[in-house]
Amino acid sequence: DTGVSQDPRHKITKRGQNVTFRCDPISEHNRLYWYRQTLGQGPEFLTYFQNEAQLEKSRLLSDRFSAERPKGSFSTLEIQRTEQGDSAMYLCASSPKQGSGLGADTQYFGPGTRLTVL
Amino acid sequence: GNSVTQMEGPVTLSEEAFLTINCTYTATGYPSLFWYVQYPGEGLQLLLKATKADDKGSNKGFEATYRKETTSFHLEKGSVQVSDSAVYFCALILYNQGGKLIFGQGTELSVKP
Numbered sequence: 381d382t383g384v385s386q387d388p389r390h391k392i393t394k395r396g397q398n399v400t401f402r403c404d405p406i407s408e409h410n411r412l413y414w415y416r417q418t419l420g421q422g423p424e425f426l427t428y429f430q431n432e433a434q435l436e437k438s439r440l441l442s443d444r445f446s447a448e449r450p451k452g453s454f455s456t457l458e459i460q461r462t463e464q465g466d467s468a469m470y471l472c473a474s475s476p477k478q479g480s481g482l483g484a485d486t487q488y489f490g491p492g493t494r495l496t497v498l
Numbered sequence: 499g500n501s502v503t504q505m506e507g508p509v510t511l512s513e514e515a516f517l518t519i520n521c522t523y524t525a526t527g528y529p530s531l532f533w534y535v536q537y538p539g540e541g542l543q544l545l546l547k548a549t550k551a552d553d554k555g556s557n558k559g560f561e562a563t564y565r566k567e568t569t570s571f572h573l574e575k576g577s578v579q580v581s582d583s584a585v586y587f588c589a590l591i592l593y594n595q596g597g598k599l600i601f602g603q604g605t606e607l608s609v610k611p
Binding site: 486489 | 540593598603
């Protein structure tokens with residue numbers, strides 16, 4: 381069990397550019413979550429997947445944001461035409477399948493990708 | 499709506515002092531409750547959890563009891579150490595709403611030797 385990994389750890393971009401982040405969940409975890417955390421605040425939910433299906437998106441996720449989990453394993457979060465307000469830490473978490481006896485209510489977080497939009 | 503409110507920080511304590519970080523919640527159903535901790539430069543880690551009323555979660559000397567009557571889940575530790583310095587987040591999950599975590603704003607704890 382290598383934990384949840386995210387890449388890159390840091391990203392600096394100019395306003396208007398597109399960026400893409402990757403998350404690799406713990407293997408055998410079927411649920412994957414994306415959150416955004418700004419300085420001094422708790423993480424806020426963005427979206428989540430059960431296997432490859434995206435089941436919920438927050439109103440925080442504008443049309444410039446898109447997330448995929450094509451094979452039910454890793455996920456990508458893309459932000460198009462970045463704005464300075466997108467600067468934040470983007471967190472990924474995964475959890476086991478409900479009923480698996482592995483603590484399905486526990487989400488395991490990756491280290492995050494810190495995005496800075498200049 | 500569903501929300502979590504924590505006491506504001508930063509909280510500064512001397513080593514071996516008693517710690518309480520207050521957390522209250524508002525939820526439309528029956529949530530599970532969590533405390534996560536974020537050490538400097540590290541990711542969020544689960545500290546403890548409780549899944550139903552009157553359950554007590556505990557780990558590393560920290561405790562929290564799920565109080566349905568007061569909608570609270572206060573974090574306590576009898577004797578803090580410098581290594582406990584971190585940001586602590588209270589959170590809830592509602593499984594009938596997709597299982598997403600709803601976090602409080604976090605409370606920064608600084609423990610001085």
